[in-house]
Amino acid sequence: MRYCKRCCYPENAKPTIIFDEDGVCSGCRYHESRSDADIDWDQREAMLARLMEQTRAEARKRGAPYDCIIPVSGGKDSHFQTWLLTTRYGMNPLLVAFNHTFNTPSGQRNLENLVTRSGCDLLRITPSPCSVRKVSRFMLKRVGDLTWHYHAGIYTVPFQVSARMNIPLIVWGEHGYAELTGMFSIKDFVEFTRWTRKQYDMRGLDVFDVVNDAGNDIELKDMASYIFPSSEDVERVNMRGIYLSNFINWEAKRQTELMIKEWGFAPVTYRRERTFNLYSHIEDHANEVHDYMKFLKFGYGRATDAASREIRLGRLTREEGISLVREYDHVEPSTLSTYLDLYEMDKKEFYALFDAKRDPAIWTRDASGDWALRDACHRQDMDQGHEAFRPAMDAGDHIFAPHNRHLYYNPALPPEPSGDPRLDEPAMKFKVL
Template sequence: MNEKRVCVNCVMDTSDSKIIFDDKGICDHCNTFFEDIAPKWHPDEKGLQQINEVAEKIKKEGVGKEFDCIIGMSGGIDSSYLVYLAKQKLGLRPLVFHVDAGWNSQTAVNNIEKIVDGLDLDLYTEVIDWEEMKDLQLSFIKSGVSHIDTPQDHAFFATMYKFAAKYGVKYILTGGNYSTECVRNPLEWMYYQSDSRQLKDIHRKFGQRKLKNYPVTNILWHKIFLPYVKGIKVLRPLDYLPYDKEQATQFLVDNFGYQRYAQKHFESRFTKFYESYWLPEKFGYDTRKVQYSSLILTGQMTRDEALEKLKKPAYDPAEIEHEFEYVASKLGISAAELRSYFNAPNKTYKDYKNQESFYELGAKAMRALGLEKGGKR
């Protein structure tokens, strides 16, 4: 067995089986950032001017409408700060859009309420059919793949896009950003959540009920039909401005009573369990390496700080059995049954029908046209 190798610049390592190191020991995640993202990323005066021009266009097109854009809000720091930014700094009138997939933590519920009320905005919440959601999540767990959070993620953007298409909303603002996400999760860790072919295949093999209400989307619909036929634009305003995660968090804490999470994506009880325990302990994939590496590259964390944090597990060992019981009970199975799936042989997205080749072709085209930076998954 090969010895683990860690990048000398960030903390990505050979748990990403496709990682490549140059002759200086720097990984391809870092080199992609240095060569492809950083030169084209302008979170400065240039970016501020660009996003202000876009905001003026949004406001102009939104005259006479109840709201001029929608923002998907999970309660996490990125989307929460974006809501503040859009309203107070850019002068927009967003409809805050939240998808309840059944796993909201109480902290997330409180944070959404505090931000929305504090900014005097309207909140629209779409509740996913829980019985179908539960069946789909169990299907992914039984399948043995690593990306068992796909049912939540797929529902989130499918629902928001369908809402925008139905009501003629032309602008969707998301909290995606290079500042905290310039390193992407390797594809073997988290496969494309929008691959409807894979979602349907896994559910067909392991599901117990039909998906009558669960929102299914596909890559062609939201990458081609929505932007080029319906004219719906998806924007990432945080990429145009200086965005420091810690400063943004403290600002929301001080001004809105925002409550911190122990880790990115922990606003969902299921995602917390999945990313802190299931993924690293079953597969050896620790998403903190991706998150910390992004912060290292953007100057928000030192490599030594990241290495020190990684010495401890992301989950609380004293609480994990309780979390196991909670997740199992919510899914309607015993903890023993959930543990049996945890101990079962691991599978990958390649073991099921998928559209990987289609995604690769699309990604090459997007990069060639300058519509996408980076590309390493």
């Protein structure tokens, strides 16, 4: 298996990744491209300002109370998107949340904080936990993803609200596929498409693929939150989904620090089992299990994602990143038992589901019949070829510097407890509401 000479990504990274002739991945090249001389961030932000002004003017013409929709979860990005649009551009957004029901106490705390601090209205759609269980269990077996309904819901419900309330513009934060693996170019100004939603976020399945599958008891009513508006409604409302990372020089850590200061966003303070990052995806209780399944399929996980991002930004050396990947990526999360109980499944059945889903390019069976990795980034030699592509280090902002102790878990200098058990203690059980 080839691994990027700059970060920690393997060549089988999903949804897509390309290695150039130098052995550097498309995600690293995308990160470089955001600093190209022909990327004028002032000009792009001026474009965003004009778009917001036009959007406000159109809302006034319609007599609409809301200027746009911001899909939110309560996480760091939700805070920043809302803060940016309300304080800098004077927008009155409607916050729309799809409640997947697998919530953490820290996520609930931060969602409440977002609504309180922003002063914005929140519309939260909560599907039946019974329906969620059926859909989640089916998708675990079908595609190896117990959080399929997360992606299907958050990329559908805002458009359902758009159709019902005649709010054309939906504003997302960063384009995740571009930021991680360089799926698109920064020069493309990529916007939301129904094709990308189905192909990547919904694993190529739509509502009727699921309902018509004879191997489950899922009914159409269970899928109500995942039915995209008709083409007629899309055209009538003139729906449009944009990504702020196309217009501003998006940087999650800097924005998180701003939201901690300005609006009281709160990271967790305990050691997480599958990543050293304390501020990202902390609202998602199933994230550790979801990410572990990625490891079972492709041989890498959330620590690879987080380390690669920090390496590109010069806050971590590749050697340090590889060490963190080795420490975290293989760990079976404690919360796996929570979801096995939910699905009435034992571990043997769970692991058997992945026998046919493991990528043979990275997984093989050893002499005893157990699954073993063929390769890993920590088994690669660090030769001179890697040294040539090493990013410049930001000497003042290493992730384990004392001033970052609340953002990244460092066993030598762990974060100080907040005094709030929702932030200081990992939860084995999720909260529906």
